[in-house]
Amino acid sequence: MTSTEQAAExxxxxxxxxxxxxxxxxxxxxxxxxPARKRHRVRRTLLIACxxxxxxxxxxxxxxxxxxxxxxxxxxxVFEKGGKATVAEASQYVPDTPLRTMSGVQYGDGGPDxxxxxxxxxxxxxxLPTIVWIHGGAWISGSASDVEPYLxxxxxxxxxxxxxxxxxxxxxxxxxxxxxxxxxxxxxxxxAGALSVDTSRIILAGDSAGAQLASQLATLVTxxxxxxxxxxxxxxxxxxxxxxxxxxxxxxxxxxxxxDGIVAWGFKIALWAYTGTKGWSAEYPGATMSTxxxxxxxxxxTFISGGNGDGLTWLQGIPMAxxxxxxxxxxxxxxxxxxxxPALPHEYQFHLHYSEAQEALTRTEDFLAHVTAH
Numbered sequence: 065m066t067s068t069e070q071a072a073e074x075x076x077x078x079x080x081x082x083x084x085x086x087x088x089x090x091x092x093x094x095x096x097x098x099p100a101r102k103r104h105r106v107r108r109t110l111l112i113a114c115x116x117x118x119x120x121x122x123x124x125x126x127x128x129x130x131x132x133x134x135x136x137x138x139x140x141x142v143f144e145k146g147g148k149a150t151v152a153e154a155s156q157y158v159p160d161t162p163l164r165t166m167s168g169v170q171y172g173d174g175g176p177d178x179x180x181x182x183x184x185x186x187x188x189x190x191x192l193p194t195i196v197w198i199h200g201g202a203w204i205s206g207s208a209s210d211v212e213p214y215l216x217x218x219x220x221x222x223x224x225x226x227x228x229x230x231x232x233x234x235x236x237x238x239x240x241x242x243x244x245x246x247x248x249x250x251x252x253x254x255x256a257g258a259l260s261v262d263t264s265r266i267i268l269a270g271d272s273a274g275a276q277l278a279s280q281l282a283t284l285v286t287x288x289x290x291x292x293x294x295x296x297x298x299x300x301x302x303x304x305x306x307x308x309x310x311x312x313x314x315x316x317x318x319x320x321x322x323x324d325g326i327v328a329w330g331f332k333i334a335l336w337a338y339t340g341t342k343g344w345s346a347e348y349p350g351a352t353m354s355t356x357x358x359x360x361x362x363x364x365x366t367f368i369s370g371g372n373g374d375g376l377t378w379l380q381g382i383p384m385a386x387x388x389x390x391x392x393x394x395x396x397x398x399x400x401x402x403x404x405x406p407a408l409p410h411e412y413q414f415h416l417h418y419s420e421a422q423e424a425l426t427r428t429e430d431f432l433a434h435v436t437a438h
Contacts, residue, residue: 132234132333132337132342133234133337136233136234136334136336139202139333139334140204140232143201143204143205144201144205144206147205147206147207147210150415151209151210153414153415153416153417154214154416155213157213157217157416158213158216158217159216159220161185161219161220163183163184163219164182164183164184164185164186164188164260165181165182165183165184166181166182166259167181168181169181169182169259171228171247171252172244172247172248174231174244176229177229177231177232177236178229178230178244178247178248179208179229180208180226180227180229180248180251180252181209181212181226181227182224182225182226182259182260183212183215183216183219183226183227184219184223184224184225184259184260185220185222186260188260189260190260191224191256191260191261191262191263192222192224192261193222193223193224193262193265193266193267193306193432193436194223194225194252194259194260194261195215195218195219195224195225195226195267195269195309195432196226196228196248196252196266196267196268196269197211197215197225197226197227197228197270197271197274198228198230198245198268198269198270198271198274198275198277198278198281199227199228199229199270199271199274200270200271200272200273200274200275200312200411201232201272201273201274202272202273202331202334202338203232203233203238203241203276203334203335203337203338204232204233204234204334204337204338205232206232206274207229208227208228208229209227211227211271212227214413214414215227217425218428221429221432223432223436224259224260224261226259226261230244230245230248230277231244232338233334233337233338233340234340237338237339237340238338238339238340238349238353239294239349239352241277241338242280242281242294242296243296246299247299248299249266249281249298249299249300250299252266253299253300253304263304264304264306265306266300266304266305266306267306267307267309267432267435267436268281268282268305268307268309268364269308269309269310269311270309270310270311270313271311271312271313271411271413272311272312272314272376272410272411273313273314275311275313275314275315276313276314276315276353276355278308278309278310279308279310279315279359279384280353281298281300282308282355282363282364283355283358283359283363284296285298285300285301285302285305286305286359286360286362286363286364289358290352290358293352294352302362302364305364306364306365306435306436307366307367307431307432307435307436308364308365308367309366309367309368309428309431310366310367310369310381310384311368311370311411311413311424312369312371312374312376312377312381312410312411312412312413313368313380313384314376314380315354315380315381315383316354316357316379316380316383316384317335317344317345317350317351317353317354318350318354319379319380320332320335320379320380321345321350323379327375335349335350355384356383359388359391359393361391361392363388363391363393364435365393365394365395365434366385366388366393366396367396367398367427367428367431368381368384368385368395368397368398369381369397369399369413369424369427370382371407371408371410371411371412371420372399372400372401372402372403372404372407372408373407373409373410373412374408374409374410374411377399378402382397385397396427396431398423398427400420406418408420408421412424413425413428
């Protein structure tokens with residue numbers, strides 16, 4: 065570049081700078097803000113915002129490393145919203161059969177946590193085979209009302225249906241719920257006349273976490289060594305417990321501990337909240353909640369199901385069905401191939417617009433008719 069060209073370029077730069085300065089002066093004169101100053105202010109605002117976000121993330125990471133409470137409350141809120149929607153959906157399928165209902169019956173001294181709801185077509189003083197249902201909700205959410213529509217549908221077929229409440233985590237820690245549910249069974253047998261319960265024909269049922277709890281109570285009844293391990297006396301005898309219904313449950317805690325991803329995070333937070341220990345998988349809770357390790361050939365006849373779009377089916381439901389079958393237990397499984405369409409979600413059985421959920425309901429009714437026939 066010649067000296068003439070350099071001089072021309074320098075003059076252009078000076079002119080550009082002068083124009084920018086003139087623009088800034090004009091902006092200021094017009095009551096605005098100089099572009100350079102505005103850009104600096106925007107950058108500073110963005111840096112402050114990013115710093116704030118990082119600080120919040122850091123606080124969340126620190127807090128969730130020492131307590132499951134915040135995350136558990138978020139999970140609970142999501143589950144409760146979904147639960148209400150499912151109840152509203154399932155309520156459309158409840159028949160008009162008149163039922164005698166008893167709500168909020170106190171079976172223990174835990175306030176609302178230790179109550180039960182009863183639905184029966186039986187007249188006062190009459191008794192019917194009884195389905196005792198334990199609701200799901202990842203052990204940290206849900207209530208007996210979540211299964212009201214489904215129990216009403218089953219009760220209309222000639223059964224007394226009883227839905228149980230129990231204490232959730234993290235407010236109460238394992239095995240509080242197991243003790244409460246065992247107390248509920250004791251209350252039911254002691255007040256069988258008032259509740260229209262045939263104590264010689266009781267079926268334990270549950271969905272999701274409730275299925276895990278139902279399997280635990282059934283194992284408590286049928287395996288004395290397991291009862292000794294828990295330090296509990298079962299409220300029912302083997303003769304009284306004639307069947308078990310397990311929908312979309314969890315039975316092998318070791319397998320849960322090996323999960324990864326966002327679903328694994330949710331389950332691990334829920335189990336930490338429920339058991340009261342972050343190390344649940346290697347401690348007493350994880351071991352004793354794994355009913356697949358303690359079931360015996362005396363386990364009651366079992367209906368077990370799960371959706372093909374639910375990871376728990378492949379990790380929990382099918383292995384449990386296979387384990388029970390290998391022991392010679394009378395098992396009625398209902399599963400679908402992996403490529404089945406539509407992919408059936410967790411707790412599909414409550415979504416009665418699916419033909420598969422209707423099939424599950426029919427198969428459940430057939431199972432109940434079979435086990436209560438003698």
